[in-house]
Amino acid sequence: MDYNFQPELIKKFIHEYKVKRVLIQLADGLKQYHQYFSKLLREYDVKPYFSGSHTWGGCDIAIDEARKIGVNTIIHVGHHGPVRVNIPPNMHVLFIPAYSNIDIKPCVLNAIGKIRGYRNIGLFSSIQHIHQFNVIKGLLEENGFKVYSSQSNDREMMYGQIIGCNLSAAIKVRDKVDLYISIAGGYFHGIGLALATGKRVLNIDPYTCKSFFLDKFLKKIIAQRLFYISKAIEAKSFGIIVSLKQGQFRINIAEKIKRKLLEINRNAEIIVFDEINPELLLNFDKFDAYINTACPRIAIDDVERFMKPVLNIGEVKYIFRGSVEDYSTIDAISY
């Protein structure tokens, strides 16, 4: 098994809440392991129901789904805990982070040659590898680096952990750090680090054991942001996107932005989505630009699939200023 799904915690949860039926919500990359959960729950005579919907983060907990099928327990796999979601008292959610069983020491050792010129390293990781944080830290220290890390302002998150939309832990040590290292599959987390801190990031992907600097990705993203913000400054009409996912639901901010846009004689309408994607937005293609109040990563990571500018909350101020001058990358993921 590639991940530790902590069956002992699942067993405890089942006993604690006398679970007979449970909704299993797996992060998208982990849905392929559904049979593991079927088998495990069969041993305890528990009926599993699988959530088939996308699951992007701790902001996206299937509380409504569970209610609709009449269960009051959820096993949510792949994230550390709730992100801006209040779990109601009559709903019990077990979070299984899905710690990766991959030993990342060899990958980190491989990468060390690339960072010889640096001394002060900011070390951060996705939840999947956070249990190896101290090992990596030790390895870096043995090799003469000074390692900085911190905990997010979201106290549900672990020390050294970052998620796509919360990089506050990394920002805290920014002044001390010459180079960040991001330990996570793909480079989604590393891009977050680079945008939030504006510093150089070495991305180490434990699944491929490849490491690379994110400079060229960041450069491209900045060019895209500046281009789209400039276009949005000229836009006459705006669609303001609101997500109905509890952890992404920012209707008050959307209302405020709408009001302010109307004040400067732009048209603006609010569009609410359960799940946003570029194809759905095409149905509202009469707007010149969009403001995204949902997950800020949609506007960044899917930018090439949108046909029009999609700005995040932190970028709206440039519309009112009428200029992209002094653009800061942190605005790309501020919300």
Next chain:
Amino acid sequence: MDYNFQPELIKKFIHEYKVKRVLIQLADGLKQYHQYFSKLLREYDVKPYFSGSHTWGGCDIAIDEARKIGVNTIIHVGHHGPVRVNIPPNMHVLFIPAYSNIDIKPCVLNAIGKIRGYRNIGLFSSIQHIHQFNVIKGLLEENGFKVYSSQSNDREMMYGQIIGCNLSAAIKVRDKVDLYISIAGGYFHGIGLALATGKRVLNIDPYTCKSFFLDKFLKKIIAQRLFYISKAIEAKSFGIIVSLKQGQFRINIAEKIKRKLLEINRNAEIIVFDEINPELLLNFDKFDAYINTACPRIAIDDVERFMKPVLNIGEVKYIFRGSVEDYSTIDAISY
């Protein structure tokens, strides 16, 4: 304007419920007209919010969305009324069917040459053209045809109206009819007619003014159904699809099918979706086949986008029989 959005009804609705904020839910093909509603509602000083999610039918009314944004009024455009949905007493929904302004007489006159060999015609239409039903009926009668029609067992539907999953009106006159005529955009409704009745259908699309028989489409669908049912008979494991849309939510049937499959030593798990699509199902691709308890049209119209057999509720019995013998096309859309 291509459609009559009945602004007088909207005005009445606004006054009746003292509407200040309203959720506008447009059927997918009609979302492009959102500006019409913005403009109209601005006149009454009403704040519109647009639903960006897909809207496939009267089974899919954005009651949850409205609740989440704190509004108790919905203007639902493009369908006749609720389909297997109970609208709660504290939610007010105005249905605007969106009657097409296209004059379909010329298209029907054009088509008459193609049906000269027939005498007894079953005439049915989508809601968009139902207001011209009597005109078409008269035209056919003037040309020597005998016209049959009826009303659905769903009394919310109009006389002569069919929807993708409810063809009961057409079935009622089946014995009297030699040929059905379906008046609707595309051929979605016509395919429903053909499957439900097993009779020949002339499809008249008022938007393109083209008419054609659906024989070859039906033949292809039957071949696909037989192929996939045969594969499903051999399947060892089944994913049972449940939609959380109120009008498509059939968890009890899903539970029953699961139980019966387990009894004949097949594996089966229930997967719940807010919105089903082939890409989401790929996350659960370890199943050999799927049973769809949601909208039956998903399994028929999207068949080529699924990688595995997806059977509808009416087709499950063939798994238990172990044979596709005596397959009836009505099973394809029974639920």
